[in-house]
Amino acid sequence: MGACLSCLFGRRTRSALYEPLLQENEREAVADLLTYLENRAETNFFEGDPLRALSTLAFSDNLDLQRSAALAFAEITEKEDVREVDRETMEPIMFLLQSHDVEVQRAASAALGNLAVNTENKLLIVQMGGLEPLIRQMLSPNVEVQCNAVGCITNLATHDENKSKIARSGALVPLTKLARSKDMRVQRNATGALLNMTHSDENRQQLVNAGAIPVLVGLLNSPDTDVQYYCTTALSNIAVDALNRKKLASTETRLVQSLIGLMDSTSLKVQCQAALALRNLASDEKYQLEIVRSRGLPPLLRLLQSSFLPLILSSVACIRNISIHPLNESPIIDAGFLSPLIQLLAYEENEEIQCHAISTLRNLAASSERNKRAIVDAGAVERVRELVLNVPLSVQSEMTACVAVLALSDELKPRLLKLGICQVLLPLTNSSSVEVQGNSAAALGNLSSKGN
Template structure:
């Protein structure tokens, strides 16, 4: 009868006492009996154990006999599947003993010890202790082992150590990067997956990307070539995500395209696996940041594929990546954008905007994309002609500030075009159902949650643009709107007092009379250059200011805009 057939707990009571006596014996076969028992027990009975139960296993790990060490390390590896046990093993000195096992020439000892450390490294609390223990160098060496099981376990342990920036730096210092790159072409799929995922994590930050760029010239070639081979979906996806992370760097954005990355990515975008399509779109999103890649991406046939992904409301991450990729390319200047119109882009955008299932984060991406399209001479017209202005007004009520900001920005950008068809549409929507453009402006200017956001600034500037437009009936509607004027007057009641060093000293609320005086242009504490810096940057326009000072500056910037706008109201009225 095996131990698994009994109902006795061997981690406590008399059974544990008996095993502890055997473990501390100097007799080989008695120690082996204890190690074998712990190994077999831990295969079916995995639970949090006490220090009293762990102590004999750690003692057996120091045995002079290889087979005893093998059984003890196997038991520890099994028990290390539980968080409590992972931490207990490290606290009781098990890590140092396992490192000794890693240095053993015995393959079985290496397999078990590295496997156990891999499990220990899965716990965040243990990672730094493992890195500081000196384990990284032997783990790196064992990742080159000729034994596939040792190599796989060691690579898995290295992967588990790549989830924190400081640990990635320690891996780089241990020489792990070159080993991981070599394993990109491993014939063992699990080892290959672990290595590629570890490299993907290393490529997350600038430090890792710089090391890869400076020392691993063949990495991009290796990854692209691997994509052309038949691989498991999870490996293909991880290769693409590694390219995505590398492409956070402009050097890699260009290199990946130059080395034929687009030819490898296009078939993946046409895959039937959503995870692979999403990974590919994420990679394209980064590649599209560099303006030099716009023409190659379009010429390779990606634009129709990306556009077709935009309405897929059941895959919000995929939608976001596809929309952002198209937006990035549209933001590049000096390129003909007719291909965007011909691709059916705006039809797909409208489907996504009007679908009740569309996720709020997708609405944010859609609004951001439209704000970019509105800047382009070829792309703003479809926004107006296909009825997007009404949808943009609706977006200003979606209760997501980022989406609302971009919707207001798009409307303001369209208004600044000074085109009759834009003003015709705005006049039609001024008092449309649910408040129209007028309601949007008043809402943004009066609700407390918008007091310290740039969306208020955009609303003020949109009002000023409409007040100065060529369509007289629209100007009259704006100028005669008492509620709108009152909202602007309320914003104008705040100003800031600037010191000579341009740091904000205080923020004060002015009386109605003082507002009127400032509105007449007799005195203004803030210069046009300060205001434009605020509008352009949306952040600290005055360097070195504290949070409170910055908020005061923001309030003052809005006040200056509002006072200027009140002056315009006075001029139009006269």
């Protein structure tokens, strides 16, 4: 972009055909701006004389000068550390954004996108009416204009105060359309913008109404890992809502299979988000069963045994939800999950992982003597006895609840007593947590209920 700028100024300002067309103040502004650009390291273009020179060109009736100003703004905002700017700085860029000239549009939206990296600038751009011209540019037949406009909206949508305004502005339908663009840059920007709009209930509903769900599901098979990540994460957020899960279940028959496939992606962040999306879907009984039937357990087991904390957390959270369904208890045990889950009970780096692991074991023990026995045989009770007095209260609560479930088995009660579980349950009846007290007392009660 720098080469184009110097070429533009250098050729035109020396041309006898060009200079007579300029007003005196425009000629001065061109000359001044060339000087400022030659000394750009010492120049602040966002205020004073440099800004006045740029503004003179931007507000000129001469299209070439407008192009020069737009290119200059694009280059300056790209090369310099982006700082907060005021309305005076933003006004010439906003004016250029309204142009019908493709070159001016492209450069002005690039400049605006660069400025939109700054938090305060994100707000100012929307407050000054930037959304409407950006939406028009998204509808442009020019791919470069589309790309820059969508990229700018992606940046604007990272600010919470802008999200609802963007959702109500009419931007979601063109964003959804551009998510299917053949140009990968446009596709990335559009799916990134859609993702940024999935962080509140209201905006998620607007997105669903705009027809985004089939587009996002279709793009899960994109060859681009960024697009995969944006779409997987967006669908994960959409699946937080029960009504959206019902819609997904009725219309997107390929969703679970696609997400299971993405757990084998070469990208760790895609693997992680795929497991999280399945976790959210598995809030519903239908999906709990479908994930197991679609062979989702082997990749989840692999992620569970990873050394990367986010993968462990996402997969153990998913298997916890899947384990809620009674028909999934035996398949999960038979797939080899018990030993890794028991190992995670000692995962001190993350309390949530410990909670999900023990909660899963409790779910697996819920409805079958066989499964209770398998859990005890795998060493779960010994591990709980070793850890329970020194883990956080939330983990203590889950551990004591799990023991209470295991203690319902008449066959296993003698083994539990022999393993010394009462030695840790008794002091926990004096816990500061009412839940831990209650669970410990229930476990002791269950252990003592069989008459000999």
